[in-house]
Amino acid sequence: xxxxxxxTAKDSRHAVALLAEHSASSKVRVIAGGTDLMADLHFSSHxxxxxxxxxxxxxxxxxxxxxxxxxIGALVTHTQIMRSPLIRDMFPALVDAAHTIGAVQTRNLxxxxxxxxxxxxxxxxxxxxxxxxxVVSIAGPAGxxxxxxxxxxLGPRKTVLKPxxxxxxxxxxxxxxxxxxxxxxxxxxxxxxxxxxxxxxxFRVDWDKNIFVAPRIALGAVAPKVIRALKAEAYLEGRTxxxxxxxxxxxxxxxxxxxxxDFRASAEYRKDLVAVLTKRALEGAYELAKAxxxxxxx
Amino acid sequence: xxxxxxxxxxxxxxxxVPPETSLLRMLRDNxxxxxxxxxxxxxxxxxxxxxxxxxxxxxxxxxxxxADGRTVLTIEGLATADRLHPLQKSFENYGxxxxxxxxxxxxxxxxxxxxxNPSPTVPDIRDALGGNLCRCTGYTKMIEAIQVAARAxxxxxxEKTA
Numbered sequence: 001x002x003x004x005x006x007x008t009a010k011d012s013r014h015a016v017a018l019l020a021e022h023s024a025s026s027k028v029r030v031i032a033g034g035t036d037l038m039a040d041l042h043f044s045s046h047x048x049x050x051x052x053x054x055x056x057x058x059x060x061x062x063x064x065x066x067x068x069x070x071x072i073g074a075l076v077t078h079t080q081i082m083r084s085p086l087i088r089d090m091f092p093a094l095v096d097a098a099h100t101i102g103a104v105q106t107r108n109l110x111x112x113x114x115x116x117x118x119x120x121x122x123x124x125x126x127x128x129x130x131x132x133x134x135v136v137s138i139a140g141p142a143g144x145x146x147x148x149x150x151x152x153x154l155g156p157r158k159t160v161l162k163p164x165x166x167x168x169x170x171x172x173x174x175x176x177x178x179x180x181x182x183x184x185x186x187x188x189x190x191x192x193x194x195x196x197x198x199x200x201x202x203f204r205v206d207w208d209k210n211i212f213v214a215p216r217i218a219l220g221a222v223a224p225k226v227i228r229a230l231k232a233e234a235y236l237e238g239r240t241x242x243x244x245x246x247x248x249x250x251x252x253x254x255x256x257x258x259x260x261x262d263f264r265a266s267a268e269y270r271k272d273l274v275a276v277l278t279k280r281a282l283e284g285a286y287e288l289a290k291a292x293x294x295x296x297x298x
Numbered sequence: 299x300x301x302x303x304x305x306x307x308x309x310x311x312x313x314x315v316p317p318e319t320s321l322l323r324m325l326r327d328n329x330x331x332x333x334x335x336x337x338x339x340x341x342x343x344x345x346x347x348x349x350x351x352x353x354x355x356x357x358x359x360x361x362x363x364x365a366d367g368r369t370v371l372t373i374e375g376l377a378t379a380d381r382l383h384p385l386q387k388s389f390e391n392y393g394x395x396x397x398x399x400x401x402x403x404x405x406x407x408x409x410x411x412x413x414x415n416p417s418p419t420v421p422d423i424r425d426a427l428g429g430n431l432c433r434c435t436g437y438t439k440m441i442e443a444i445q446v447a448a449r450a451x452x453x454x455x456x457e458k459t460a
Contacts, residue, residue, distance in 0.1 A: 003316060003317065003318055004317060004318055005317060006300065006317035006318075006361065006363055008363065031361065031364075033359075034359045034360055034361065034364070035341055035356075035359050038320065038340070038341070038358065038359040038360075038361075039340040039341055039359070041318075042339060042340055043340075051317075053361065053363065053364060055364050079353070102341075102429065103344070103428040103429025103430075104354055104407065104410075104425070104426055104428065104429050105341070105344060105347055105354045105355050105356045105359075105407070105429045106341055106356065106359070106429060108353040108354055108355055109355050109356065109359055109360065190428065191425075191428030191429065192342065192428060192429060
């Protein structure tokens, strides 16, 4: 590995100052859990001049309810997500998604922010958060700015982050707290496998009319970034909740996906997976919605 | 150069390393703790697994500087001079390792599992070993050995499994 200069940030404010200081004249990268960056440094010829270590920035490690919704600090690890009572209660889909990432060792190191910033289209943190219309809070020299997560990525491994900016926080907005959501991933193995396709489905039910309300479906690994299946969402909005509607939404979602063929799977196979996984994710979310309704009636 | 001090296996050790040094390289090259193995060096194989502040990590993915001030347990810290750890004893009894290259990592993963969950199910054990690749023995005998060690550590009588 080629040499670089390593500077350590005490907190997020310090990290932004260090980024501003170094990014003007050098190529800078940020290290958090290191699970992506350390591997990158081996394979890539673009070793940065400076690495800013943010792993000690305690202010980015919180999971908390705020006025805006549920806030998850960028440095929260996948293991922390799996064990957070708050997240387990409100968003089991986030727990399931975290559990499919890498293996224990990488989940102990890897962070939610890192998974999002690396920006590979098959990332497992993406679909659930996109379906929940999460917003990211970006820290920069002029303070914070917010961007919808779905607009955070520009393409594979490309984000809207400027060289002197840092992803600080992921916020699931208030109106989507405890919204029934289900995540599914299909990989070639259970452990340490990238998704061929991953899907999250989220909706509420108007129980008087038995119709879908605010259905949101997000697909991973079938486009240059995690995308919403807008046609499938439009198909479901206001429609009566039936198994047939969920199956049809799966077929419609295939039209939203633009997968490529690679050594893991053909585009055709990925399209088939989109139909099946979307249907099953909708069914999973519906089970949650029913359980929640039953719980509230007790 | 960066000065890094870690508490490793109950002992405070300091080394001066270039910034790009991984925790694994520091353990092996500077502290002569060669139990953790360098396999893939990119976080796939798990041969470099050590426990940092109670959690397993791929020490190849952590910069030595990121471990500064933290508590590290490696395979060398598992046994005492006169007694193997129950997991090591059990792996020996069950022939759970052949070439042994993955062993230090597998044992640290198993140790971290039993520290948090003294009565793991087989799926729990498989999940815990998901980041440790073994290419010769296979996992069945490891899973058996971990179940037996768990029973011994809970103070329950041994039970014939295989």
